[in-house]
Every structure is written in structure tokens, then in C-alpha cells.
Amino acid sequence: MNEVPPPAKLLPWAPERNGEAVEPPPAPRRDPGLLAGLLLALRLAWRQLRADRARLATAIAGVMFACLLVFMQLGFRGALFDSATNLFRAMRADLFLMHPLTEASFRAEAIPRARAWQALADAEVDRAVPVYLAQVTLRNPETGSRRAVQLIGLDADAGAVDFPGLADVAAALRRPDTFAFDRLSRPEFGPVATMFARDGPFAIQLGTREMELVGLVEVGPSFGADGNVVLSEQNFRRVFSRQAANADLVALKLRPGADVAATQARLAALLPGDVLVLTHAEMVARERLYWETGTPIGFIFLFGSVMGLVVGMVIVYQILFADIAGHLSEYATLKAMGYSNGYLARVVLGAAVILAVVGFIPGFVLSTLLYGYVAGATFLPLEMYTERAVGVFLLIFGMCFAAGLLAMRKLRDANPADMF
């Protein structure tokens, strides 16, 4: 460093003081910074969009529509899978035994009940609770019509499942010919919960047998079952006669501190091949997988989402394209003034991104409201999860961005050499 530091104060005869100093040359031109350039492009895009209110409203409506469609499709899809696993998710046990051919809970393959007692051979297994699953009809106490309902037979005192309200009716369920009804069941079963709340226990025909309703629990309907009924092992056999030595599922409670994975491995080695040993998460995932892959439902909703995105993209593309086509000479003028192709491309993409954000917000709000409404009407667990909101936003963003990329090709027609 051999520069001399400038004097702190100007001398009285310094040229700066007496006006003899030459003005310093102006700083050379320089490009605006990257961020400033982006913001300017975004501002121009917004001003252009804002200028034509009708076109902006159309574009926002298009994005909102796509948003709504995707949210509803993904919502139904998620609700289906959530509701399909309602039953299994309510179970509170460490390990489960299930027949390898059981694909879904509403169509369980029977396993020998003896597997439950064999599992007790392992020192870490504390309790084994057989669970019985079947579907019979329940007569609507108001209209008399009958409808299939899911039977869940188990020892309510054993603590293998934890449906809300079950603890209160456990004692009553021990009596012969009693059952508890799922208050979240679809309304086609009649006002069972209302009548119970008003009149107390009353008799309903379940299958071919007159049974007493003694309480209400909460499980929730699924695509496989419109409603649920919980009852004891003995009462299950009275309603649904079958081989007494068969169960559909065995819930295993381990001793506190037991190693679940190691126990699972030991049991799998110990028990014959007619049972699978699953953890709770594995069992829920297996049920979910059935609905995702074993039925066309998962694909249908996915297809619906894609259709929504395609329609939204076409609308946004049309709007952006019309905006460029209607301003070709202005865009060409901007190019003549020294704006680069890249800058104008950023303006178009900026407009696309603005539409994504401005369309997503009302779409999100409307979808949240519709979720509440649809959940009330279908009793499906439709909820606005943060991950889903973020995921849909990314989809909408990508949709608008793709539309912008397509529309950008029109910019090539804005040729400043043709302006004169």
C-alpha cells in the first residue's frame, strides 16, 4: 500500500473551494444488481397484470380452480386412506398377528386362535388379545331398513384397543347380548346415537339377533365400512356364528421395556407360516397399501389432480400468451431500449409466479372451508394438513411456471428490428 491518505480538511486554496476543480467524471453505467433486476421485472409484471382487471380475474379464477380441484382430490385421497385405517390406528398394542392373505380389515382371513396362546410362550409377551372382525347387517331403529356394519369383537377390558368411550361401556359389554355403537357411523343407520342419548339402552337387531345397545364409542366410518359395532368375544359369536377356534387378528402387549423388534423376530421364527407378525405401523401401512394399490381409487384421485393442474396451466398459459401478444410492440420497444431477452423472460415468469401466489391464497381459503363442509357431509376425516398445503402450493407454482415457460416462446416475435 503506497497510497497517501487524503488530508482530513481541505486547504483554503484547494481547487474544491475556489471552484477551479474539474467535476469528477460520472460513474460508468452499470447493470442493476441481480436482486434489484428481479424485483423490477416482478414489479413490471405486476403492473401489467393489474392493468387488465378482467383478465387478471380470469387468471386468478383459473389458478384458484386448479388449486381447489387438487386440494379436493388430494383431500379425498388422504381421507380415504386415513379412514380406511381408522380401525387399526385406534388399536393400542405393540405387535399384531395377522393372516398373510389378509389384505384389508373388512375382509380378514381367519387365523387359529391358538396362535395367541402360542405367542405367550415368549417371555416378553405380556398379553395376547384375539380380535374378531366380520360384517353383518344392522337394522335401522327408525325406518327398519338394514345395512352392513363392521363388527369388532374383543375383550374390552384387555386394553388392546383404545376407542374413545370404550372404557365407560366395558362393564356393560360383558353382559350377554349387548353391543356398543360407533357414534361417528354414517347417518344411514338411523338416529341411533340420538335415541340412545334420549332413551338409554334399547334393543336393535344385529344380524339375525336381537341385541341391546348399551353405549357409544368413536371409531369412524371408512370406505370399507359405513359404521362400526363393538362387542365382546362371546356376543360376537352369538351374532356371527363361525368356527369358534378362529380369530382374525391377535393384539400382543409386551412387557414394559421389551425390545419390540427383537420380539417380533423371535415370534416370526416361533410361529408357523399362517401368521404374520407386524408392528402397529406396519399393520396400518399394509391396510393403506391395499387401498392405494389394490383399488383404482388412489389412481382416480391422482388423475383428478393432474387434470386440475392441466386445466389451470392452459388457462394461465392463455392469459400470459394474450398479454404478450397484445403488447408485442411495447416489448419490442423495451428490447430496443436495451432490455435483454432474459429480462423480458423474467417479466413473463414473474407474472406466472404472481398468478400462482395470488390464485393460491383464495384457493387455499376456499378449500379449507370446503373441507369442513365436505367432512360434515361425508364423515370422512378431511383436514388441511400443512404438508398438503405446502405440496399443493408447490404444484400450483410449478404449473404456473410451466405455463410461463410455454408462453415465453411468444417473446421471440417481439423483434425490435421490425419496429421501424
Next chain:
Amino acid sequence: MDAAPVELSPVELRGVNFAYGEGELRRQVLREVDLRIGPGEIVILTGPSGSGKTTLLTLIGALRAMQEGEARVLGESLLGASEGQRVRLRRRIGFIFQNHNLLGFLTARQNVAMSLELDGRHSEAQRLARAGQMLGAVGLSDHLEKQPAQLSGGQRQRVAIARALAGDPGLILADEPTAALDKQTGQEVVRLLRDLAKGRGVPILLVTHDPRILDLADRIVDMEDGRMVQADKASA
């Protein structure tokens, strides 16, 4: 860079040829064009349509790639200049078109400020202040916040002049700036352009058919069939 760029003419063309199309369809529009515009000089380019004057203007304005010949505009060589170099050169040239080509969704002041947004030296406040000054200089200080649709044809063309001059260009290129205006407005607008350019020492190259504005030029250049037919002001 050559030494002493001060002495350099803003525009210097030598032996410029240009043709559209290829092979059979090849059509020569510029033949051995020589043109020199001195600092602060106002040159009017006339000639029948198809004489190549507009093509010449787009070449000087770096809107087209040069094919053959020697051309220096504002010290930059045009032959073989890349798209990026040409885009950068355009920022130092003020363009005025037949139609004002203002952005309809921006106010007059925002339109003028657009020509300053390419220069990172200015802040938003500086840009708007300078745009306001320029509009004042063209007599539109009462119409700063109006959109082009709310202005008359002459006012719009004056906004376009303010936009062309706002960025302190080294050269102004104008193509039929009076074509869309009535006689009186057209003359007013061109006179205003000349006065502002003279005051700043900015040279102008103006293409026109309009005989009423020829007297504003320092020099008139006639073109015919792609060739220069030099004529001085008196004989025009």
C-alpha cells in the same frame, strides 16, 4: 479502446452492405454506404420507400446484426458484435418510433423511468425525479401521472422523446416521428426534440418523408436504391 475517443464521431460507417434473404431470394438493400455523423449533428435521412433507410437505422441502432462493412457507433464496433454487446449498446441510444409505443399500463412518469431502470446507478426515487424533470423539459409537468390513453397524440410522442432522452443517450435515432401527428403538432414535436438534443450536444439521425421538417436538419442525406446521395441543405 482507441485513444482519445473525444475526437471520434458518434456514428461512422464505411462500405456497409446489407442484404435480406439467401440465394435466389437475396435482395441487396444497402450498397457501400458511407455515413458519418459528427457530435451534436442533426442528420435527416430521406428517400423513397424501399431505399434502405430504415434498414440503415436498425443497423446503426444495433437492432440487427451487421453483415459487411465497417461501422462504429458510440465507439463500439458493430461488425461481429454479439447479441449481448448490441443490447448493451442500445442502452446508450435513444429510440423514437413512428408510434409512441408507450406501455399502456404505466403512467407517463413510469414510462420514462423505464429507460433508467437499466442503469444500476439510480435509485427508484432518483429515477422518478429524473423522469419528472424530463417530462417537465418536454412541457408535460402537469401530466406526470397520466396513462398514455389519457394523453393526446402529440403529448404521447413528447413522452416518447422524454423517454429517449432520459438515459443521457449518446445518439438519438428517430423513425418518422411525425407520421402519426398532424402538421402543427408534428413540427412542434420535432422542434422540441431538436432543441433538447442541441442543448445536450446529442446527435440525431432522423428518417422521414415529411418535407415540413427538413429545415430542422444540419444536413440532409438522400438515399436511393441502397446508396447514399449526399445533398447539402441548400439544394434540398
